[in-house]
Amino acid sequence: MSTLLETIAKVRREVCELHAELTRYKLVVWTAGNVSGRIPGYDLMVIKPSGVSYDELTPEQMVVTDLYGTPVRGINIGSGGTVDWGNPDLSPSSDTAAHAYVYRHMPEVGGVVHTHSTYATAWAARGEEIPCVLTMMGDEFGGPIPVGPFALIGDDSIGQGIVETLKNSHSPAVLMQNHGPFTIGKDARSAVKAAVMCEEVAKTVHVSRQLGEPLPIDQAKIDSLYNRYQNVYGR
Numbered sequence: 001m002s003t004l005l006e007t008i009a010k011v012r013r014e015v016c017e018l019h020a021e022l023t024r025y026k027l028v029v030w031t032a033g034n035v036s037g038r039i040p041g042y043d044l045m046v047i048k049p050s051g052v053s054y055d056e057l058t059p060e061q062m063v064v065t066d067l068y069g070t071p072v073r074g075i076n077i078g079s080g081g082t083v084d085w086g087n088p089d090l091s092p093s094s095d096t097a098a099h100a101y102v103y104r105h106m107p108e109v110g111g112v113v114h115t116h117s118t119y120a121t122a123w124a125a126r127g128e129e130i131p132c133v134l135t136m137m138g139d140e141f142g143g144p145i146p147v148g149p150f151a152l153i154g155d156d157s158i159g160q161g162i163v164e165t166l167k168n169s170h171s172p173a174v175l176m177q178n179h180g181p182f183t184i185g186k187d188a189r190s191a192v193k194a195a196v197m198c199e200e201v202a203k204t205v206h207v208s209r210q211l212g213e214p215l216p217i218d219q220a221k222i223d224s225l226y227n228r229y230q231n232v233y234g235r
């Protein structure tokens, strides 16, 4: 059980530290964005507390919840024994239900991120997918960044929209209509990377459209870019 405690401590540290990337890349304002990470091997996740400033976050403040978003401070290990990792006296992020739904329905996902980054959210406000007109998009997204349905905050609706939209797409990012980007990854760091890339391409394609119509890329070339970047690049 020390392994579980060590894993929770590690994921809490990682999730906490990754919020600094959201501010570093200017993807969030005030407290409006969140990172979560799955606890591998358990139906548990770690997410930022709601409404706490990014520069005040500590690993111990990261809230451990089950995959329905209910905070959990320990588990029973039988014979009356318990493992208690504690939880802060703070509520988990208001987007916890959305993150939890993704973990329940996409077992391959180990990290989820939500931001309101300016350019990606502007595309979301228009309900318009970002066309795949950059090699960087082929690499990371394997096609356009799709739009998910309008959904209210607080229950499973956002999670359902994310899963329905991404299950038939290479893209690790979805623009939830009138809301903003949600990204997924094999771990929290990959989901943060997708959020950074999503904002970058949202900005570049927007600027390109000010100059005229961006040139499309053939699907076969997009597939080739995606396969190289996902399977060869950096290995």
Ligand SMILES: O=C(CO)[C@@H](O)[C@H](O)COP(=O)(O)O
Binding pocket: 031, 032, 033, 034, 048, 049, 050, 051, 052, 092, 093, 094, 095, 114, 153
């Ligand atoms: O989308 C929204 C609100 O519109 C949310 O992303 C919140 O802004 C997140 O705040 P926390 O509850 O995570 O602090």
